[in-house]
Amino acid sequence: MEHKTNEDLWEVFSAYLTEKNLRRTQERRVILQEVCAFDGHFSMDMLRLRMNDTRYHVSRATLYNTLEVLIEAKILVKHPPNFNRTVQYELRSRAETHIHLICTRCDAIREVRYSSLLMPNLRSVKSNFAAEYSTIYIYGICGRCRNKEQRIAQKQKK
Amino acid sequence: MEHKTNEDLWEVFSAYLTEKNLRRTQERRVILQEVCAFDGHFSMDMLRLRMNDTRYHVSRATLYNTLEVLIEAKILVKHPPNFNRTVQYELRSRAETHIHLICTRCDAIREVRYSSLLMPNLRSVKSNFAAEYSTIYIYGICGRCRNKEQRIAQKQKK
DNA sequence: ATGTATGCAAACCATTTGCAATGAC
DNA sequence: GTCATTGCAAATGGTTTGCATACAT
Numbered sequence: 095m096e097h098k099t100n101e102d103l104w105e106v107f108s109a110y111l112t113e114k115n116l117r118r119t120q121e122r123r124v125i126l127q128e129v130c131a132f133d134g135h136f137s138m139d140m141l142r143l144r145m146n147d148t149r150y151h152v153s154r155a156t157l158y159n160t161l162e163v164l165i166e167a168k169i170l171v172k173h174p175p176n177f178n179r180t181v182q183y184e185l186r187s188r189a190e191t192h193i194h195l196i197c198t199r200c201d202a203i204r205e206v207r208y209s210s211l212l213m214p215n216l217r218s219v220k221s222n223f224a225a226e227y228s229t230i231y232i233y234g235i236c237g238r239c240r241n242k243e244q245r246i247a248q249k250q251k252k
Numbered sequence: 253m254e255h256k257t258n259e260d261l262w263e264v265f266s267a268y269l270t271e272k273n274l275r276r277t278q279e280r281r282v283i284l285q286e287v288c289a290f291d292g293h294f295s296m297d298m299l300r301l302r303m304n305d306t307r308y309h310v311s312r313a314t315l316y317n318t319l320e321v322l323i324e325a326k327i328l329v330k331h332p333p334n335f336n337r338t339v340q341y342e343l344r345s346r347a348e349t350h351i352h353l354i355c356t357r358c359d360a361i362r363e364v365r366y367s368s369l370l371m372p373n374l375r376s377v378k379s380n381f382a383a384e385y386s387t388i389y390i391y392g393i394c395g396r397c398r399n400k401e402q403r404i405a406q407k408q409k410k
Numbered sequence: 411a412t413g414t415a416t417g418c419a420a421a422c423c424a425t426t427t428g429c430a431a432t433g434a435c
Numbered sequence: 436g437t438c439a440t441t442g443c444a445a446a447t448g449g450t451t452t453g454c455a456t457a458c459a460t
Contacts, residue, residue, distance in 0.1 A: 153442040311417040
């Protein structure tokens with residue numbers, strides 16, 4: 095139950111494709127494989143780079159299209175764009191287990207596991223909303239950027 | 253303490269501009285006024301429309317520029333882009349009092365006040381992060397879209 | 411007088427779209 | 436053979452940028 099493997103997910107995806115009368119193409123196979131190789135969030139650019147290392151050439155349009163199908167199949171999740179306007183993707187099985195702390199300065203994403211205390215309260219917040227899928231994002235300034243800014247402020251005082 | 257008025261905020265903004273050796277232009281005055289007239293979130297497009305109703309013509313570039321200055325002055329807050337890639341703005345004084353429930357289907361934003369129970373737990377989550385500013389977003393599917401989808405699914409079964 | 415602000419139009423760039431060619435079934 | 440899928444190149448659209456002009460100080 096920990097982590098579904100690449101092969102497990104291909105089986106799930108295959109079943110979905112068959113059910114919907116969609117085709118099991120080589121491209122879809124390879125894309126899922128590379129998606130699974132990420133440990134966490136990834137952007138379209140990161141995926142494109144990784145695809146370049148395989149012997150399969152896959153066009154941009156196909157990448158976008160396939161990720162969309164993976165989302166419909168409930169295998170992937172799409173995070174809202176960051177301030178740089180790029181969308182991040184993540185395996186759904188990972189996404190629901192943590193809160194995202196996103197730095198508005200450097201776009202770094204830190205993940206924090208739900209605290210058991212937080213959970214029940216969120217459940218009440220989410221009544222009549224979502225249920226199918228939701229994730230929590232908290233935007234702010236990470237420790238690193240905060241320190242950097244303080245150092246700069248310090249210098250200016252002198 | 254409820255809601256700062258337009259005039260209060262112009263005073264704050266003026267002080268900020270003077271401190272930073274920036275200019276108190278007519279455009280900045282009018283933009284702040286129109287920004288204050290929104291009740292909640294607004295997008296650049298909504299602001300552009302509203303500006304059309306005033307007798308001042310203000311260019312796109314100036315709107316973007318001014319909103320950026322208002323953010324630096326800590327009067328405004330910029331929400332991350334939604335799935336349509338448009339950024340939402342909000343008066344900072346409003347933003348920290350609620351959680352945003354954002355529908356990934358229709359982009360509707362529903363606001364929910366922090367529950368007193370949720371707050372202390374969040375404080376611990378946020379340690380070593382932000383503090384200066386943060387807001388909570390929960391993405392999912394709103395009741396309305398959920399119902400619509402269920403109705404469609406129902407029809408297909410028949 | 412000085413240099414910040416503005417307006418315009420062009421540039422950016424992640425994502426989407428249209429369409430002819432390909433290939434899974 | 437049929438129709439979903441792919442690849443390419445062009446389009447989209449919110450936001451940003453460069454630069455000449457205007458104007459607050």
